[in-house]
Amino acid sequence: MRNDRLKIVFVLCLAFVSTGGQHLESKVVQLLQDEAEDIKCFVEGKDLTCFWEEEEERNNLHDQYTFTYSYENKKKMACVVSSLSLLASNKTVFFCKLPKTPFFTTLVVQVYRDAQMLYSRSLNAENFLFLDPPRNLTVTNSGKEGQLNVSWLPPPLKYMDDSLIYEVRYAMEGSNMGKVEVIKVSTMLVLLGLQSDTRYKVWVRVKPDGVAYKGYWSAWTEPVFGVTQPGDMDPLIVVLVLFIGLILCLLSLTVILSHHKFLLKKLWPDIPTPEHKFPGLFTVYKGDFKEWMSQNNGSIWGRSVHVYAEELPSPLEVLSEVSLTGHATSQREERKPVEEEEEKESERSDSRLTDRWREPPHAHWLMEQLRALQDNPESLSQSSLLQSHDTYVTLNQGDNERQDDDVFEETVPLQTLFTTAGTSSLSTSRSDLGSLQQSSGSGRLSSQSSFEYPNHTWPPKGPGYAYMAVADSGVSMDYSPMSSSRIAELGKHRMYTNDYKNDIFPHKWPLSGQHIKSGSGSCTGTVW
Amino acid sequence: MGSVAERSKALDLGSSLSGGVGLVSVLMVFVWLGENQVSPLRPICDLRVLDHFVREARDSEVIMRGCRGGCGVMKSYFVPLTSVDFAVWEHTDVHGQAVEVQTGLSLLDQALNNAMKTVSNSPLASVLENNISNIHSLGQILHSLDLQQARSTVLPDDSVPASAQTQEVSSLPELLQVQSSFLRGKVRLLLSAAPACQRQNS
Numbered sequence: 232m233r234n235d236r237l238k239i240v241f242v243l244c245l246a247f248v249s250t251g252g253q254h255l256e257s258k259v260v261q262l263l264q265d266e267a268e269d270i271k272c273f274v275e276g277k278d279l280t281c282f283w284e285e286e287e288e289r290n291n292l293h294d295q296y297t298f299t300y301s302y303e304n305k306k307k308m309a310c311v312v313s314s315l316s317l318l319a320s321n322k323t324v325f326f327c328k329l330p331k332t333p334f335f336t337t338l339v340v341q342v343y344r345d346a347q348m349l350y351s352r353s354l355n356a357e358n359f360l361f362l363d364p365p366r367n368l369t370v371t372n373s374g375k376e377g378q379l380n381v382s383w384l385p386p387p388l389k390y391m392d393d394s395l396i397y398e399v400r401y402a403m404e405g406s407n408m409g410k411v412e413v414i415k416v417s418t419m420l421v422l423l424g425l426q427s428d429t430r431y432k433v434w435v436r437v438k439p440d441g442v443a444y445k446g447y448w449s450a451w452t453e454p455v456f457g458v459t460q461p462g463d464m465d466p467l468i469v470v471l472v473l474f475i476g477l478i479l480c481l482l483s484l485t486v487i488l489s490h491h492k493f494l495l496k497k498l499w500p501d502i503p504t505p506e507h508k509f510p511g512l513f514t515v516y517k518g519d520f521k522e523w524m525s526q527n528n529g530s531i532w533g534r535s536v537h538v539y540a541e542e543l544p545s546p547l548e549v550l551s552e553v554s555l556t557g558h559a560t561s562q563r564e565e566r567k568p569v570e571e572e573e574e575k576e577s578e579r580s581d582s583r584l585t586d587r588w589r590e591p592p593h594a595h596w597l598m599e600q601l602r603a604l605q606d607n608p609e610s611l612s613q614s615s616l617l618q619s620h621d622t623y624v625t626l627n628q629g630d631n632e633r634q635d636d637d638v639f640e641e642t643v644p645l646q647t648l649f650t651t652a653g654t655s656s657l658s659t660s661r662s663d664l665g666s667l668q669q670s671s672g673s674g675r676l677s678s679q680s681s682f683e684y685p686n687h688t689w690p691p692k693g694p695g696y697a698y699m700a701v702a703d704s705g706v707s708m709d710y711s712p713m714s715s716s717r718i719a720e721l722g723k724h725r726m727y728t729n730d731y732k733n734d735i736f737p738h739k740w741p742l743s744g745q746h747i748k749s750g751s752g753s754c755t756g757t758v759w
Numbered sequence: 760m761g762s763v764a765e766r767s768k769a770l771d772l773g774s775s776l777s778g779g780v781g782l783v784s785v786l787m788v789f790v791w792l793g794e795n796q797v798s799p800l801r802p803i804c805d806l807r808v809l810d811h812f813v814r815e816a817r818d819s820e821v822i823m824r825g826c827r828g829g830c831g832v833m834k835s836y837f838v839p840l841t842s843v844d845f846a847v848w849e850h851t852d853v854h855g856q857a858v859e860v861q862t863g864l865s866l867l868d869q870a871l872n873n874a875m876k877t878v879s880n881s882p883l884a885s886v887l888e889n890n891i892s893n894i895h896s897l898g899q900i901l902h903s904l905d906l907q908q909a910r911s912t913v914l915p916d917d918s919v920p921a922s923a924q925t926q927e928v929s930s931l932p933e934l935l936q937v938q939s940s941f942l943r944g945k946v947r948l949l950l951s952a953a954p955a956c957q958r959q960n961s
Contacts, residue, residue, distance in 0.1 A: 334842065334845070335841045335941070336842035336944075357943065390845075390952075393806060393951070443947050444943075
């Protein structure tokens with residue numbers, strides 16, 4: 232008998248555990264916390280389940296407990312007791328499931344252990360409904376900003392559809408602060424006031440409304456995610472922004488237009504052109520300077536003399552050629568290493584100058600040569616040096632026999648200062664405060680350091696000669712070499728001199744081309 | 760001389776007779792109309808009315824619990840059975856359900872009236888009176904649903920026999936609990952499943 236009962240109980244236990252065990256366990260666990268009664272009962276579906284905790288450790292479990300129930304003053308009926316082991320808390324509960332539980336009537340349930348009443352409770356079954364969570368929870372985008380549509384299905388019940396209330400909980404993803412909305416009967420809800428373009432989690436649970444049926448809150452559903460729509464620009468803000476932008480544009484436009492000339496001058500300055508100085512050159516003669524000059528001979532010339540005051544290079548001072556035979560060797564030797572270097576910067580040239588100036592005998596020798604030259608102007612071809620504090624351009628001249636020496640002597644110090652540009656056959660010379668040379672040729676020494684070539688054409692001496700154009704604006708000197716072809720051209724022209732004392736050219740320049748004008752110094756220059 | 764008086768008397772009699780006949784005929788027409796008229800009552804399907812009654816029945820239970828003095832005497836009342844076995848209930852047809860509900864309501868009405876006689880506590884008496892009027896309203900609602908139930912009106916009658924469908928309670932609190940259970944159970948199930956209301960909803 233006992234074995235049979237045990238077997239029945241064991242089989243029933245297995246059946247319970249296999250089918251509704253999980254649901255039962257979760258509900259039992261929850262009620263263990265919430266319900267204070269000794270016998271805790273709940274209705275799942277249409278069946279009432281009552282359970283109680285195991286008191287103490289017992290060897291024999293089930294057959295000790297007896298569960299009876301009665302209603303409407305009818306006789307007591309027994310229920311089969313089963314046990315359930317809770318995995319989480321490692322407890323054991325005994326429970327009994329009443330088949331065909333009558334509703335809307337007072338039930339009296341009792342638990343006996345060893346013919347001794349342990350617990351007793353009277354209750355109405357319809358007041359202890361423990362429903363399953365709602366099903367099919369869906370969260371969709373409602374199409375409007377900050378809204379979500381939430382819908383679900385109620386638990387499968389009869390006669391209770393209109394007696395249920397729901398609680399919807401929603402929170403931003405990652406946040407635990409949620410809001411709760413209670414909704415009666417309806418299984419749909421629109422969540423309002425949400426942030427746009429945010430992911431939300433939504434849960435729902437259900438409970439009888441408490442009028443006809445009462446019960447416990449069901450478990451929460453699994454969270455369902457929904458994303459709100461990205462926010463649109465408020466049309467009012469867009470309109471305001473556009474309006475303000477338009478006003479700003481108009482203001483800036485007005486400012487720009489009123490000061491446009493000033494702004495234009497600052498941002499886009501005119502490139503200075505010499506057109507206004509050459510009236511008609513580019514418009515009538517299409518840039519042909521020769522023609523323009525020939526057309527505008529007399530009038531323009533006088534005018535342009537004054538115009539080019541500061542722009543023209545200053546005249547050159549041509550010195551007589553000086554041969555350095557006396558000290559040639561010594562100088563050559565000294566200057567050899569110097570010559571080998573190529574300099575391009577004036578700093579190095581300055582250092583060379585100072586090097587040479589450290590030679591006292593050189594200066595002394597210069598003075599002697601000067602005196603000699605003054606006494607004997609015919610001996611211009613002789614080596615003589617002029618001492619002058621002005622800048623000089625030395626012109627290399629030399630016969631073929633002397634060419635090597637002279638070129639070597641004369642050009643060495645100057646080559647160290649300046650390099651030739653372009654043609655290597657030429658040796659250009661630039662002003663050198665240290666060494667002074669004088670070009671040969673007819674001419675006489677003037678008061679200090681200039682000599683004149685009145686009505687004398689400068690004969691081109693071939694490749695041995697080098698000529699240089701000097702532009703002295705009073706601030707800086709600009710040297711440019713002249714090619715041999717240029718020199719040949721020059722030879723055809725007349726040369727003019729001017730005084731050393733800063734006289735303005737009194738002569739007219741019948742030749743076309745750029746002429747050299749004296750600014751601060753005086754010298755003669757070639758005119759081409 | 761005599762004939763004129765006789766003639767006037769006869770005329771008076773004739774006129775009164777004709778008037779009477781006309782009146783009777785009119786009355787008969789009205790009675791006939793009254794008997795044969797189709798009930799123009801619209802079915803009351805909103806369960807919120809019933810929920811309101813249920814809440815008021817629960818209020819009387821609460822007041823009963825807090826009543827001190829003059830709260831009635833121990834007396835036996837015959838009340839309907841309130842238990843609902845859903846399996847059984849679903850197998851019962853609507854007519855049977857309606858009869859059951861109607862009978863139960865009448866029983867409750869009787870019991871409540873009997874109880875009120877013994878109650879001197881004024882709050883309790885007022886809520887009991889409220890409950891009685893609610894039960895009458897429920898009768899009207901059932902009538903509006905046209906459930907073909909027995910047209911026996913709810914009449915206070917002590918001589919209702921105890922049948923299998925009744926139970927006996929011995930105190931007013933139990934009576935009130937029975938009332939509450941009955942309204943929430945059988946009455947509600949019937950009203951929610953009434954065919955007239957189903958037609959309206961669908």
